[in-house]
Amino acid sequence: MWLNRDIVSISDLNVEEIMEVIDRANKMLPYSSSGHPEKPLSDKIVATLFYEPSTRTRLSFEAAAMRLGARVLGFGALEGTSVSKGETLSDTIRIVNGYSDAIVLRHPSEGAARLASEFADVPVINAGDGAGQHPTQTILDIFTIWKESGPVSGKGIGFVGDLKYGRTVHSLSKALSLFDISLYFISPEELKIPKHIKKDIEKRVPVKETKNLDEVIEDIDVLYVTRIQKERFPDLEEYKKVAGIYVIRPSLLSRGRKNLIVMHPLPRVDEIPSEVDNLPQAKYFKQASYGVPVRMAILDLILRGD
Amino acid sequence: MWLNRDIVSISDLNVEEIMEVIDRANKMLPYSSSGHPEKPLSDKIVATLFYEPSTRTRLSFEAAAMRLGARVLGFGALEGTSVSKGETLSDTIRIVNGYSDAIVLRHPSEGAARLASEFADVPVINAGDGAGQHPTQTILDIFTIWKESGPVSGKGIGFVGDLKYGRTVHSLSKALSLFDISLYFISPEELKIPKHIKKDIEKRVPVKETKNLDEVIEDIDVLYVTRIQKERFPDLEEYKKVAGIYVIRPSLLSRGRKNLIVMHPLPRVDEIPSEVDNLPQAKYFKQASYGVPVRMAILDLILRGD
């Protein structure tokens, strides 16, 4: 069932399957910092084809592959740009298909991973395709909640910042709506979550939308912070006003629930000041590190099956 | 005899040696997609020094090394450019000689690999040196013919497209002329095979030169297609006219021999439309994948001997 399966969109997985990955990631956890003793993928080659830069995602996939004994080849964004000038994505995929046992693809165009999966015999993992999907990020986010905050069900989960453009927020909030939770969307007017996504989510779970983080901070177990990008605002003053509102200060967190955790897909700029880093709520670096066991679980599932 | 040998030019190998590589590549074939069970090169480091981009060649060398258990280090074209500004090729080679067990070199200057082989104690494999040689490409081309079309002897082999500038065509046609075959050169006037190459080849095998692919399609067992580059033509209209003539359409192939195969060194542009990809004649992706077993055979031969 898992063997040779493409991981293109989080929507391709049901709740049971997501939990199966999370369960396996949890078993991988001890090996994610020391290497799997059996090196189960020692005969495998994982290709990482990155057509745009994403050092964090690339390195954590490579670490995951290596912790399982696999070998890694591929290219980064700069070489990727020249590759894409020279030939079509489908031709590159068909060629790399002959050089590897799995392809991890990062591409600026939505739909690229789906296309790739149609041309490759080996399984394709979508590591982000433009405004599209980045399913392993979504799973590692859920894993972080599960691991650091306990069972997902029953939680109040708040997203704060740029909810309009953030691929991460869209995928994760949709996936979380499959669980029994409450969702809080906190953003300025200009950066509200798209209506069609909100509508879809509201069918399954209660949703509260607000501009005011203070108003809901006490109802939240998981605060998922995202970066507000300057480029989204025509007026710099407008940006500064908005960005300043959602800075997560220790004083805010002290008003939150006792076990509140703060997550962030990183990189962060000023939205989480460094004084928060050593507070018990700060889980964003742990979250980044969970990319390894989650990607180990996925590589193991699609390359070896259950 | 093979141990520690440089592979700089296809001319350094005689027919028996080429066939020995092909025979070993065939034995490597099952391991080229699953890894050699004995990891015979697990103590070896292969350096891939690419002073110009060639993702396909680099990745297939790396896959070959990894399938045999070797480790890979090196640099790609962008870093290579800065390396070549900082020091001479011979100095870089003498340094990397201390960090690796074999050097795979891609360089824009003809003769670079020969120079490198003089300064390195470890064996050097030429992975393309400008207008010069790319011997492992030639061997994988012969391997493809042998594997997909049967014994080379007795075959009619046609080259179509740009026969003037194509390093691939020059090396392969020369190497093939050591076998008992017939050669067909199909190209526009502007892109004919250089006279000195044709003259040399004609000493050994029958050669037919023509502009008209239709005229010879029925005599051909192997059609080796190359890209006609726009840059070769001062006049865009002239280019379009010429390029259009040599597009390999299904209708053309249907007039060919029953077991005709179509090869291409890739990347292709429009000279082979995608509708051909799923026809039984299309072997160019298979050809690309054969880079792995052929390079496994060569690495194994020069690093372990017979």
Next chain:
Amino acid sequence: MWLNRDIVSISDLNVEEIMEVIDRANKMLPYSSSGHPEKPLSDKIVATLFYEPSTRTRLSFEAAAMRLGARVLGFGALEGTSVSKGETLSDTIRIVNGYSDAIVLRHPSEGAARLASEFADVPVINAGDGAGQHPTQTILDIFTIWKESGPVSGKGIGFVGDLKYGRTVHSLSKALSLFDISLYFISPEELKIPKHIKKDIEKRVPVKETKNLDEVIEDIDVLYVTRIQKERFPDLEEYKKVAGIYVIRPSLLSRGRKNLIVMHPLPRVDEIPSEVDNLPQAKYFKQASYGVPVRMAILDLILRGD
């Protein structure tokens, strides 16, 4: 004592510790070209984060890691530039800390490695931080003297060329002053060793400063040559005059001691002409190759302890 230790500055190591690394490097030497039979680091991942280009240092660290069985991930200068735009060094370090067992850092800013070591739980090795430190280079230089010229004590060691800006010279001369040696600084007026360094060294060992290499060549066992960079001179003529004086010709070496050795951190330009390369005195390529056993020793010490 060694386990998990950061290697940020050569000053953090005392003479006994430096000799301990050298002793271990000597034991690693046979494995530095053939691979350690026990692959003691086969469960480890070494991250090489290069924010500026240094192919020699990067490749020799990677070779060292691989010879011990470790796996390597990371990025080079071009990707590093984009990483540093996206987030702070401390954030990148905390993230990569979750993906690896040791971090090798090259960075243009002095103090970067010290900062990194404060944010990483895994050990950090400074592979050069701007005008700062490059401790493994210093140790491999001492190893080269010890191996190619015999015990360090009692030696006359001369530095020639640009002694003002050369990080290598500053670190190495300071470290050597812990041994019982004589030091000779040979440079043009414009490129003399900084006074505070000279003063510090003179407390421990005799120092002679001169513009005239001929004057001291007979007193020298080890001649450490550095490149004089054109950019240091406002006037090209001035540069040419100065650079020409310190070209190490065979005729100069023939006037030197019988066992004189010539070292250079590389890359070299014209200061050592290629006719010297095959003389018995020329040890600079050997010196570069000793980067592997020395870095093997350090990786082994900090990842496995004594």
